[in-house]
Amino acid sequence: MREFGIIFKQAFLSKAKTKSFVITTAIMIAAIFLFANISKIIDTVQTLTGSGDSEQVLYVKDDSGELVDRLSAQLSDVKVELTNEPKETILDKVKSEEIDSLLTVSVNQQGIINAEYTTMSLMDFAIPMQIQEALQSIQTEMKADELSLTGEQVQTLFTPIEFEQTNVSPSAKSEDELNQARVLVYVLMFVIYLSVIMYSSMIAMDVANEKSSRVMEILISSVSPVKHMFAKVLGIGLLGIVQIVIYGLAGFIALKTSATEVPGGFSDFFSFSDLNIGTLIYAAVFFLLGYFLYATLAALLGSLVSRAEDVQQMIMPMTLLIVAAFIIAATGLGNPEIGYLQYASYFPFFAPLVMFLRVGMLDLPMWEPLLSIAIMLVTIFVLGWFGARVYKGGVLMYGPSRSLKDIKKAIQLGKE
Known part of the structure; x- marks a missing residue:
């Protein structure tokens, strides 16, 4: 039994004392704490670099003449600027990164909003989603006015159903x-x-x-x-x-x-x-x-x-x-x-x-x-x-x- 204990102790200590084991363990512990505080770290970096304070500017070419004000009211985190310059000129500015993005909006004969968003950023996902949600809300308001619906009537159209799922499986x-x-x-x-x-x-x-x-x-x-x-x-x-x-x-x-x-x-x-x-x-x-x-x-x-x-x-x-x-x-x-x-x-x-x-x-x-x-x-x-x-x-x-x-x-x- 003594020989067993010696080999057991040697197998444990010889690996525990190696630099690779100590360094790997330390790196993993640091990674765990880093991962747990990743949100705070990102906020701190944005504060120090000022990237979190920069305001996104959205240039809008409104062919309908009635959507810019409504869109500006819907997008609280984005500054909306109306532009009357030719579309090709604005697109050149987007390509040269003089401006962040261009949104072209219009309303067709059926009262449906058509929108085209242009940007140079490959990772620009959040702003387009906000714009799409805002325009969808505006579309709903326009259709409600067209049908003479009150706000309460519009809300009833989007009332979710009450759905309850019950699983009677004994392992559920x-x-x-x-x-x-x-x-x-x-x-x-x-x-x-x-x-x-x-x-x-x-x-x-x-x-x-x-x-x-x-x-x-x-x-x-x-x-x-x-x-x-x-x-x-x-x-x-x-x-x-x-x-x-x-x-x-x-x-x-x-x-x-x-x-x-x-x-x-x-x-x-x-x-x-x-x-x-x-x-x-x-x-x-x-x-x-x-x-x-x-x-x-x-x-x-x-x-x-x-x-x-x-x-x-x-x-x-x-x-x-x-x-x-x-x-x-x-x-x-x-x-x-x-x-x-x-x-x-x-x-x-x-x-x-x-x-x-x-x-x-x-x-x-x-x-x-x-x-x-x-x-x-x-x-x-x-x-x-x-x-x-x-x-x-x-x-x-x-x-x-x-x-x-x-x-x-x-x-x-x-x-x-």
């Missing part, structure tokens, strides 16, 4: 709960996906580096390969848990101290006021199970190569499994009741993401996630037993690794 959630669950599930899915890829690859790379430096021969002479493998898996797993906890605390503090106070904004979107603690518990369970499943597989594959350059090629099938699981789970964000998701959630290599998606967005009967967890536990046990046999011989194999056929050779070598 309310729309608010579903939207909030969708955001949380997507974030946690992404965390599980990236963590499993990163830390599993780290294990395979660490084993390959020890083999290439011949350190493995010394380690195996004093500790069994099985203890060495599981010490690696648990040590780097603990490192991953610590890093994720740090990110989680940073995210929580960033949201609580965020300067964004606009209702319906960023802070409301990620407030999780109705957060289901069960979802977080399932996230932790599926993260741990997914990590141990793929980490054991990564250790097995890493033991087959003796050069760090061959690691990525050897773990490519494992990586494709994780990517496929994420893609399948992502397709269910819009509709988590798709049939193939139910079957995929019981496949052990897809279950960490797909079953978590389903249990996070649907009210499933308890037996479904428990069955998926049981299948994963059995798979981890079998993979650990098989992986230990391969690892025992694989760590003693040197030379170029050609393919997964080397697994048979590693098992035979481990028996000797």
Whole structure:
């Protein structure tokens, strides 16, 4: 047990003390705080540069002679200037960026407003939308006057119907709960996906580096390969848990101290006021199970190569499994009741993401996630037993690794 503890501690501390780990963690924490306060930062930059104080000027050529005043009253944030210059002259000024934009408006014989907006800006979306809404409102007023309708009568034309949707499915959630669950599930899915890829690859790379430096021969002479493998898996797993906890605390503090106070904004979107603690518990369970499943597989594959350059090629099938699981789970964000998701959630290599998606967005009967967890536990046990046999011989194999056929050779070598 002492040898196990030494390797476990070495696997954890050797990675935790590296500059890359510290720098990456610091950058991610800074990015979390930056993202949480992005609205305040943008407002501050606009204040300092003065860009937020500049008023948009809209030049209007009104062929009808009756729309400019109404349009000016509708557009409170835009200064409207009437121009009587020829259209070609104004267009030349727009192209030379002497003026921001030109709006040409007219009313046809049927009393319909025709408008043409011209600008040089590729990212000019907000102003045209405001203009379109304003002209639509003016159009409504003109038609109301034409039909001699009062203001109250016009309002009745746009009164929304009362529509209530009821879902009697036993797994259904309310729309608010579903939207909030969708955001949380997507974030946690992404965390599980990236963590499993990163830390599993780290294990395979660490084993390959020890083999290439011949350190493995010394380690195996004093500790069994099985203890060495599981010490690696648990040590780097603990490192991953610590890093994720740090990110989680940073995210929580960033949201609580965020300067964004606009209702319906960023802070409301990620407030999780109705957060289901069960979802977080399932996230932790599926993260741990997914990590141990793929980490054991990564250790097995890493033991087959003796050069760090061959690691990525050897773990490519494992990586494709994780990517496929994420893609399948992502397709269910819009509709988590798709049939193939139910079957995929019981496949052990897809279950960490797909079953978590389903249990996070649907009210499933308890037996479904428990069955998926049981299948994963059995798979981890079998993979650990098989992986230990391969690892025992694989760590003693040197030379170029050609393919997964080397697994048979590693098992035979481990028996000797």
